[in-house]
Amino acid sequence: MTTRDENELLTRTGPGTPMGGLLRQYWVPALLPEELPEPDGPPIRLQLLGEQLVAFRDSHGRIGLLDKHCAHRGASLFFGRNAEGGLRCVYHGWKYDVAGRCVDMPNEPEPLTGDEDSPAAQAEATRAAGAPRPFKEGIQLKAYPVCEWGGIVWTYMGPARPPPALPALEWTLVPDAHRYVAKRVQECNYLQALEGGVDLSHIAFLHRTLDPGRDREDQKLTRRDVRPTFEVVETDCGLMIAARRHADAGRSYWRISQFIMPWYTMFPPLIDEGAGGHAWVPIDDERCWAFSITWDPDKPPSVVGEGIYGELIPGTYRPRANRDNDYLVDRAAQRTVSFTGIPGFAAQDCAVQESMGAIVDRSRERLGPSDLPILALRRRLRAAANAFLAGGEVPGLDPRSQHVRPAAVVLPREIPVAVGAKDALSADPGTSR
Ligand code: FES
Ligand SMILES: [Fe+2]
Incomplete structure (x- = not known):
């Protein structure tokens, strides 16, 4: 359980706050x-x-x-x-x-x-x-x-002179044509959005379509078992979060996300769509920028643009589906087309995460085993903020520690994910997917 004080520590990012101090190191x-x-x-x-x-x-x-x-x-x-x-x-x-x-x-x-x-x-x-x-x-x-680097304009708001090395997440290192970057405003605290990025059990509900006949292979495997169990491993740069689902013939379907300090998530690839990731950057404590990145080390990604990121109001970075129009929820479509009736993954995530309130009161939550990744994320961030306050080392600043990739793999049930997916999770420069 997360106390009110811990919630304050995790969600306040302005100048002079402990988390604000930590985030400004990156x-x-x-x-x-x-x-x-x-x-x-x-x-x-x-x-x-x-x-x-x-x-x-x-x-x-x-x-x-x-x-x-x-x-x-x-x-x-x-x-x-x-x-x-x-x-x-x-x-x-x-x-x-x-x-x-x-x-x-x-x-x-x-x-x-x-x-x-x-x-x-x-x-x-x-x-x-x-x-x-x-x-x-x-x-x-x-x-x-x-x-300017890797399709983004970055800034360094901390005290170190010179600033630390630039990030080396895989998407910053691939050729420009192999990367697509978009951004939108999300009207809630960055941590709510970030938690959505490591929450691997919501896929089978929030993003479910109602016509299994059109499922791709990964969707079939996800639909087959909607009660994943989790393994979370601390990495040098953040967390590896693996969700295990039963597949056929004594095998497990693993969907593996990466969290990279302090606000990056990478979610498992969908078939032939390259890998996907986000940066959830506080605008203030009640809004964040959602940078969405699709990349493929081997070729230009095949599916990009509004199809997955949702349409924006022209001249702004505010989604057309937003809280003022209930994210364009279509109740007829909710009966026949999708679990939510809200069009598009990004709007679905936005709708539920913003609906929790600008800063959700985490002391009132009722967390279950499926929330293990969420708790691990909070623990990692809290420990980093406290270590920073105590003058300790800031984790995840070494570019070499950031060469990780998300993955989706089917493995024999007895093979530990860290062993069976080891190669798939490494993104040392020059390795293909
Ligand atoms: S020059 Fe006077 S306020 Fe800017
Ligand atoms: Fe989602």
């Missing part, structure tokens, strides 16, 4: 490159881990991620003019480069050069030397390092 998936398509294009607003930011691509193509509020008197730089190597506040014209340095302050008197020799100038110099006054060299706006 590179953060911040944006899709398509959001800042061209140099000197419009800046965009962005919120991450409760911090209000603005992002822009400068004249040289570099991305800046700055405090949204101008250092002068706090106007939003979202309205800024992005030109000639920086973002200029439209209130009084202060201008910042991608590193957050104030490079121009056109509303203030010219700085003194030191060679003024008239008595009036000397008097002014004396006054200025003793008086605090804005001075652009001393103005530094909060700015985070940014890197």
Whole structure:
């Protein structure tokens, strides 16, 4: 059982919180490159881990991620003019480069050069030397390092200089054409979404279709046994979560997910669809970004796009099926087509996870053996946050530890999954699936 205090620890990610401190030790998936398509294009607003930011691509193509509020008197730089190597506040014209340095302050008197020799100038110099006054060299706006890598614009919001190595999850390493990345807003705490990513017993219910005749092989195996048992193994980077279902002839069907610190999940591949994964990144404590990635080390993935990720409201990253329209639930379809009547996997997950409330009260849950992976996830995150608070090592930062893959395998019943699926779960660069 999870207490109220543990729930607070796990779900609060703003500046100064223990979990916020831990999450800031990792590179953060911040944006899709398509959001800042061209140099000197419009800046965009962005919120991450409760911090209000603005992002822009400068004249040289570099991305800046700055405090949204101008250092002068706090106007939003979202309205800024992005030109000639920086973002200029439209209130009084202060201008910042991608590193957050104030490079121009056109509303203030010219700085003194030191060679003024008239008595009036000397008097002014004396006054200025003793008086605090804005001075652009001393103005530094909060700015985070940014890197474009593996189909994502990442940022590092923590204190380490230099920042840690970039993530090396398999999908970041495959050729661009072998990867598809999408994102959407989810209107609940990141942990609810993340828990959905390691919850392997819901597939047979939430995502069930009502026509077994059209099942693919993996769906047949899942439908056959809806009471999986679980094995969870701690890995160097997170958790391996294996769900075992009875298959035919003394064999077991294993669906194996990976959790990678601090917010990545990888779910078992469906036949011929490459592998799938997510990053669940807090926007604030009541919303998160769901980055969805499909990849295949061997070839471009065959099924991508709206088909699995759901349609978005044009010009936004909000799904068209959302809580304001009950996720387009169709009660007739719920009787004949699918278990939920809600179209699409992503909307189905969103509907149930958002319906729990922005931050579910975990002290009221009634957990059973099928929730073993959820408890293991909470334990791993809590232990990491506590270790971080105590000055200990942050797990999962070593890129080599991240070379893992999800898998779905059928094994003789007596073979332990860690043995039988060992090769399928390793994603050392250059290995195929
Ligand atoms: S508030 Fe931005 S320049 Fe004054
Ligand atoms: Fe799901």
